[in-house]
Amino acid sequence: MGSPALKHDRSPVPSAFEYAPAPESRDVVQLQERYGLFIGGEFVEPHSGEFHPSISPATEEPLAEVAYADAEDVALAVTAAREAFHDGWSDIAPEERAKYMYRIARILQERSREFAVLESLDGGKPIRESRDVDLPLAAAHFFYYAGWADKLEYAFPNRTPRPLGVAGQVIPWNFPLLMLSWKVAPALAAGNTVVLKPAETTPLTALLFCDVLRQAEVPAGVVNIVTGDGRAGAEVVKHPDVDKVAFTGSTEVGKEIQRAVAGTGKKLTLELGGKAANIIFDDAPLDQAVEGIVNGIYFNQGHVCCAGSRLLVQESIYEQVIAKLKRRMGTLRVGDPLDKNTDVGAINSKAQLDRITELVAAGEEEGAEIYQPPCRLPEKGWWFAPTVFTNVAQSYRIAQEEIFGPVLSVLTFRTPDEAVEKANNTPYGLSAGVWTEKGSRILSMAQQLRAGVIWANTYNRFDPGSPFGGYKESGFGREGGLHGLEPYMRFE
């Protein structure tokens, strides 16, 4: 390598060419002061009378009071869902179900700015991402599954597909509305009704979604939304009249759910954690691979279960890739999620920030070399600078545990076999990335990697037609595509 001193010697951008703040207006979102539980098509007071504020992670400002459901509330919601299932939703003409779903998709598109702003406000993700990724994908999921609603006989020929009944769904805080649509769309298309529990820290877009349900005139009780903390989620999972449980979240909770569901006959799909390997071969297009690394780990502040959190670089290009990566990290803009120029937003919650901080400290202690680009973090709110660890050994905690934050661990490999071995050497198996110009190598890597999703020369791309899910401790069952429809059906 030439003159390394030059590489990091970036003089500051002349103040005249700093991008001016370009905040998206909050006025498009009208929040109520408090939200009840959405049961049987109405907002109702929680049985306990308990409300808690949903906080904006970027400013720590309370946005709205949200009800906390208990066992009785969940029972009411399940009953409402059961009634709606029997009162028509399961046996109306399938094209009617499709009609409602197309309506939902179109309303999401029409109101996408409102939803995008609220998503960024409540969750801390950059508006660029909620606008360009979350919302278009959420609408696309409803469009996609609406298309299947009246074609189930063709989706599963000669198997006589039937709906299951009531689906109990618990979703995480990293893609609140998108995870809702991943769960709700296939359930409705198959003819089920739904009780959905949004994440404790990000319930607001799900509550705004209730408005969409009304606007689309979806029959009351078909979708019920019960907010609250983990206790409400546990009640949804445990309720005896729930036929199918779908959960996205941590491996720890996933295991608890699997224990709770064991022996009940409920169908279960789990989409859990990950520690994905993003593998860069020496013939890869380097500048684009670096973009892929950045997108793989700093997208949504690394709050992505399929994040490319372990970077495996072939040793022959290691120095080049790291130099390019560090340079690129220097241009990441961390700050106000509502600013259209922001690349990395706020950490979703104090608890998550503490966990990231703890694991990063462990990484330093274990001897990994830390690098963070100079960046000014806002004083209020929860923030973590984009971080990369080099000199990481496979045995370090930061190479083993899911950090779920903007923290990348870099390891090296010498041969494709070694890359496969290291990539698969993890309890997880959700996703992986392969960067090479060689098509045959992409195929052979994809065959050998034990991961549900493998991206080639790209990362963190989603499509409703493409199944998503994991191996091993990353869970089981698939969402998206026909694979995602099957868990919501029984076959006669």
Place this chain on the structure above:
Amino acid sequence: MAQAPALPRGFELPLEPRLPRIGSVDQVAVEERAADLSRRSIKRESKLFALDLAVRMMDLTTLEGADTPGKVAALSSKAMRPDPSDLTVPPVAAVCVYPNLVPHALERLGDSGVKVASVATAFPSGQSPLEIKVEEVARVAEMGAHEIDMVIDRGAFLSGNYAKVYDEVRRVKEVCGAAHLKVILETGELGTYDNVRRASLLAVAGGADFIKTSTGKIQPAATLPVTLVMLEAIRDVYEETGRRVGMKPAGGIRYAKQAVQYLVLLNETLGPEWLTPDLFRFGASSLLNDVLLQIRKEKTGRYQSPDYFTLD
């Protein structure tokens, strides 16, 4: 004197014993990155800074069969004082003309500081014998042009004769004398980003001071992704050798908004050191008036009719 060809390690030429490590470019990803950067929001002072810089970086160009001394004189006057009603608007970087018009441009521009650039080497096709091209460059240099915009032989490049492309750039550089050499790749004819990257590195290795996208005679001319690929090649050369090569997108840049997008791309890829006319130019003819219009708008808050800006 010709600058010794500085070749980044790992980017060996095909004519050297070791195989080239030119690397490759992923089309989807590079286009996505360019589109991403074009959505950066630039406002107020930053915008004014960018617009002012765009004027200072402009190679005001006329390359028509119908060019006359009168036309070049008019263009040169515009170059020195783009907006007669606002003297804070700086002069442009250079005037770019055909060889025969170099003396006229030089005469008109005098010691204004605005440079004279001339195209040469059988522009725009480059399909002439090397001796003639070299002779043309030598003559243009003698006439006093400060900058020479040569074209690469795309026929040779596309038939795999990279050595010929490289040799031509070297020969031309040798006769440029003190004049700066800009090498036009004509990316619209190269077909792939991989080829753009390879041609960029060949040109730089041959001694180019600047690499330039297009002649303006072929569509597509300059685009954001093509410029990004070339900027990344320049960055690799800089990081390997410390040598700073300039970049000139040319053709198809008509609006101030586009110019600002190019500057964002430049700033994010090569950093603020490259935000200077010494290392970045716009090759354009109709862009200037739109930039002037936008500068006036930023300063007064009002859009003027195009009739208030001179057509030259």
